[in-house]
Amino acid sequence: MDENDLYSDAYNDFLAVVWGEGYLSPGGPEEVARILHGLDVKDAHVLDIGCGTGGIAVSLVRDHGAAHVTGIDIEAPACAAATRHAAEAGLTDRIAIRAVEPGPLDFADGSFGIVFSKDSIIHIADKEGLAADVFRVLEPGGWFAASDWLISHDDEPSADMKRYIEAEGLDFAMASPARYEAALKAAGFENVRLVNRNAWYAAVARQELDQMTGKARVGLVDRFGSELVDHNVEVWKAMVKVLESGEHCPHHLRGQRPR
Template sequence: MSITDDGDYGAKQVGFLEIIWGEGFLSPGGIEELDLMLTGLNISNKDVLDIGCGCGGAAFHLTRNYNVNTVTGIDVEPLVIKRATELAHKYRLTDQTNFEVVDPGPLAFEENQFDVVFSKDAFLHIPDKEGLAVEVARVIRPGGLLVASDWMRSNDEPLSDEMMEYIAAEGMDMHMCSIGRYRDAIALAGFVDIELKDRNKWYSDLAKREVAAMSRSPLREKIVNLIGENEAKNTIEIWKKMIGVLESGEHRPGHIRARMPDAKVKIE
């Protein structure tokens, strides 16, 4: 959003998104969407890497409700890692969660270090999807799981004017690709049992409800008190631009699940 005041996620941005999506969350859907992503999976006693962990909302939910062993959350934004660490202390989850600021690029972990690689709407900030898939495959253990959601597109053709206008209004690095490109990248990296679920209609409907809520009391007052009247109006306009590309079908949020075979093949 245009209210970023330091990097992609400044203090106002984080505070605003937590008002909309809940404490610790910087993307839509809350715990209900997390539970849907994980439906039917057993990740009990697993070591989890959360890529683009934000303020830790997903990590805390996995720790509290899925009996995971550990969650290591990484993000390139120091402010959100600071917030996640604060919340870990607040929730008394510091023994099971760890949050680290990382540089963009290859993951700074050993091969076969994690049972599960998780991500919630963060891969869109990484341009090289194929390189990302290879890195995820490298750090995941044989038989391990990739569980993610991301903001994607209907195809990999040049962006429409409407989409370019929306991304410019967001003021953030957004490298959305097609669901098909993700499928190909994940398969090429060695994953099997690949599942992709389109969530366009769900978020199109939710985004409209979010705009309606932001436009009236009591949510509107909370937002205005945090970011001011002008920014509140501007943010609603950005949301409406997003709804436009959701309704056109170009913007297609979705879920990604895949498994690394028990006999893992190293991809050079």
């Protein structure tokens, strides 16, 4: 394992306790289903950008009937866990996990019926380039369906937001709903829709913080040590603040490549 991995095994294991095995973001398979609501995933070839530890790839096949999922991620520990989860689910013939370098998507034009992504585009600064590339790899009529962590405006982040981003220590490149919408439309997407999930995650994140500081704390400290747990408590406290102000506003995003 590369010691520079942002999503290390220990961090991924901690997040699995908070968010569920195979998930590095909140909401589990229920939130995935809400992102995909109304879209026909059955028999589709799906690309999952930033597949993390693979719980979503498994859900896309098992719960939504995708014919095949290609999950890509830049972190070796995440790819290894995702490959293991696909194998444990008996889905190695329908899930392929690929470690990639950040940059353009290495797939032919029109390769996928659906491009999915959950809470990973926050790590990709060039939203416009990504939107154009996603459009390119979609079949005509295909859908981009994603969620991501956004900032509510394009101005200088508030002091609370800066503190939160610094506390995360990840390579966050947050952008506003207006910027995402413009990027999708400029790429050629139609039926573009953004849904603000701030109220939902503000409530969930408060519960997660209560879990970490309450009854679950002893078990978490036993397993991960107090340093990692205390660090995450500080991250969650900073995050809850900017969720409550509305500045941190997770969104669902979707758009269709015209037929």
